[in-house]
Amino acid sequence: MGGGLVNSIFMSALTAGLIALSHGPVLAKSGDAEKGEGIYQKRCLQCHGEEGDGLGPAAERLNPPPRDFTLGLYKIQSSAFDADLPNDEDLFRMISDGMPGTAMPGWSDLLSEQDIWDVIATVKAFAELEGEPERQVDYGTQVKSSPESIAAGKKLFLADDQCSECHGVEGKGDAIKKLKNDNGERTWPRNLTKPWTFRASNDPKDIFTRITVGIPTTQMPSFADPKSKKKLSIEERWHVANYVASLAKTEKTVRSDNTVIQAARIEGELPASPDDPVWDSAPPSTFFMVPQIVGKERFFKAANDTISVRSLYTDKMIALHLEWDDRTKSIPGDDKARTIADEELTEDAIAVQFPMKISAGMEKPYFLMGDAAKPVNLWRWSSGTTQMPESVSILDAMGINDQQARDGDGGLSAKGAYKDGTWRVVLTRSRKTETTDKDLQFEEGRFIPIAFFAWDGSNSEAGSRHAMSTWYWLLLKPSTGAKPMIVAIVVALLIGGILVWWGRSATARREGMTP
Ligand code: HEC
Ligand code: HEC
Structure with a gap:
């Protein structure tokens, strides 16, 4: 279903x-x-x-x-x-x-x-419109994209906050004010690093056209209007268009063939800060999230649609680095956050889902918080309020309506940081725990099901109103020293398989011979 x-x-x-x-x-x-x-x-x-x-x-x-x-x-x-x-x-x-x-x-x-x-x-x-318009966009001579043109475009993008006023300094659409369209409906400036959300496309010619005309009915202005304070020459508009097109080329692009987060083993301490440069050594895997529309209270308007995940581990510990674009830092009690939020302001939150146990047949639990037969763990981080710091908890869940929060943090620690439209959060836990019946134990070389949930507290997202991913995999890549061991296991499995096959066909042969 x-x-x-x-x-x-x-x-x-x-x-x-x-x-x-x-x-x-x-x-x-x-x-x-x-x-x-x-x-x-x-x-x-x-x-x-x-x-x-x-x-x-x-x-x-x-x-x-x-x-x-x-x-x-x-x-x-x-x-x-x-x-x-x-x-x-x-x-x-x-x-x-x-x-x-x-x-x-x-x-x-x-x-x-x-x-x-x-x-x-x-x-x-319906509007009694007839005929076609005479005046058309003047494209002048297109400026081809080049590092120089992109650099010039970036300058113009930031100058006087021309574009960054609404689209943020990194282009993530982290609005500094509440925007409404002509009908009084809430609108959000586009996250320019996500071209799949563009109504037209992020081809430079399309972007040039949008900058030139604006997006009628919304606050996206025309930069060709001689009466406006916001004015750019044709050449300047091509530079900005080339810059905006370049924003889509990040290492955090969804690749549908990538379904496995490769956790690398390191020596010493795991980086606890999300901004630690050690994280750059771990390759990110980026996945789509969709609104939660399966559970009882369906939700169609989730604000966030991707998450990037890195992982590192040591002998004893495992850490996940989660990064997702969120236009708003939702801190209840904060006046500025209050003015930008949609309705009620709640905390931003993220949760990572693991099966409590990996079943022998590798069947995954029901993706929406498990069920009675296959319960899940949720590692949940919340951004905190002006009164309360960020917090983390472990929930044991057997379905969306059956979640038990454990007392305390369950051995999980977390650190989050928000900047320019992006949350980065590190979650750290021991690979092994004493409560082996309730916690997943993180073994090397094993494919571990993993899924994600995100809540944007400025977009009325709380409880079952959230974005979510399907199941992906986390793999703790054994360090080079451990490779022979894996090879030995694979060889043993192969030999085992051959023996089973040989045994079966021997049986079949015998049975075939029996009258
Ligand atoms: C006053 C706020 C504001 C300013 C300033 C602004 N934008 Fe926008 N922009 C918006 C909004 C709002 C949208 C989304 C409109 C919608 O709902 O479709 C948007 C959408 C866009 C899109 C998406 C086009 C598509 O096909 O979906 C692009 C590209 C864009 N803006 C580029 C720019 C650039 C480049 C600048 C500066 C030269 C700029 N914007 C300045 C508010 C603004
Ligand atoms: C499932 C809902 C849905 C259906 C069905 C649908 N539309 Fe739309 N349509 C939308 C939404 C939502 C928008 C507004 C998108 C936005 O504002 O960015 C839209 C916008 C448009 C626009 C505006 C384009 C622009 O540049 O502003 C046109 C034209 C349009 N639809 C025509 C049609 C026609 C013709 C059909 C039937 C063949 C159709 N739509 C069927 C949801 C729908």
Whole structure:
């Protein structure tokens, strides 16, 4: 049941980033609003509403909400910033490819090109829009990306806080103030290091277009408006676009083929501080997280969608370094945090999930906090309040509604640090504990199931409202000295396997001979 659903959500999260770029040549352009009506009723109404007002039955749960077509305003526009409407090609592209990071799906698989032109006519009719805009974006001469152009772009990005005012100095979208769109709905500036959340794409030409036009209906301004204080020349806009495009190239990119966190063995003490440079020696593994929509109280609007994990261990101890982008440092009691938070402000939190025991058949517990047959441990860290420091606890769970917090910290220690839109937290525990019936014991060379949960306290995330990952693996890579041992085990397993096979086929041969 839930597993299949969640898998398909993970798959769409994985592909969401890839579909945005595929827009080929577009031909016929004569849309028929009457023909489009049927398509609209069948495919669009549930979100955009019978009257095109964005109030369809599914709208309530969606963030951002579906567009209200009666206003005739659109986000993705390649006509000039002061044009009244986008080009029909812009609408075609958004309907055909969808809008990544939102519920707006791409329709190119279900609708023909003519269907899409027809439904564009229907959509435009809701606001009585006709014709096409005359003034277009002036691209001048594109400045190719180069280290010099990227450096120039970075300067402009930070100068007078032009972009960093909303997008943060690292581009993580860690807003310094509460932003609302023209409808009064809460909006968040984009995390520019995550191109899979861009409505259009992070191709420099697309970014140039957004900087030039702005994103109508939101606070993302136009930098080509001569009347605005925020103004950049065409050449400057190309530099900024090249810089923004470069932000996506980080070592913390999700690679779907990477499902194993490789923990390296080191001598001496494990680094307790998340900013210790020793952590740079451990390669990060980055995974997608999705909103928790399986448990009883479903939640669709999780703020965080990836987590990067590193791990190191010693003879006795194991440490996990968790890093995730969070636009807000949520510290209840803090006045500034209060002004940016969505509704009620709670602590930010993260939890790592392990099975209590690894079963002989390697079956993993139910991913959403286990069940009675296969309970899990949750190592949970919370960011603290102005009255209370950060804290950590171990929970024993047999399902989302059955979590027991242990007294004290259960031998777990933690240290967190927040900077420029990113939390970094180190969790440390002994590899072995006395309560072997309740705690996972961390052995070398073993594939250990591991999963993650995250709560953004400024986005009303608490209890079962959170983001989560599916199961991945943690592997304590044996140090070189231990390799012969592993090889010996593998050889023993192989020989064992051959013996079993030989034994079975011998039995089969004997049975075959019996009349
Ligand atoms: C599952 C819900 C859902 C369905 C179904 C859906 N949309 Fe959307 N649509 C959205 C959301 C949400 C947005 C707003 C995204 C944003 O603001 O970033 C949107 C935005 C749009 C936009 C605005 C593009 C822009 O540049 O601002 C257009 C046009 C659009 N949808 C057309 C359609 C058409 C046509 C259909 C049917 C073929 C359709 N949508 C079906 C959810 C949906
Ligand atoms: C006043 C706040 C503000 C400023 C200043 C600002 N932005 Fe934005 N930006 C936003 C918001 C809000 C969004 C998200 C809009 C939405 O909801 O779709 C956004 C979205 C974007 C996107 C995403 C485009 C896409 O396809 O989804 C890019 C790229 C971007 N901004 C770049 C910039 C750059 C570069 C600058 C400086 C030259 C800048 N922004 C200045 C608020 C701002």
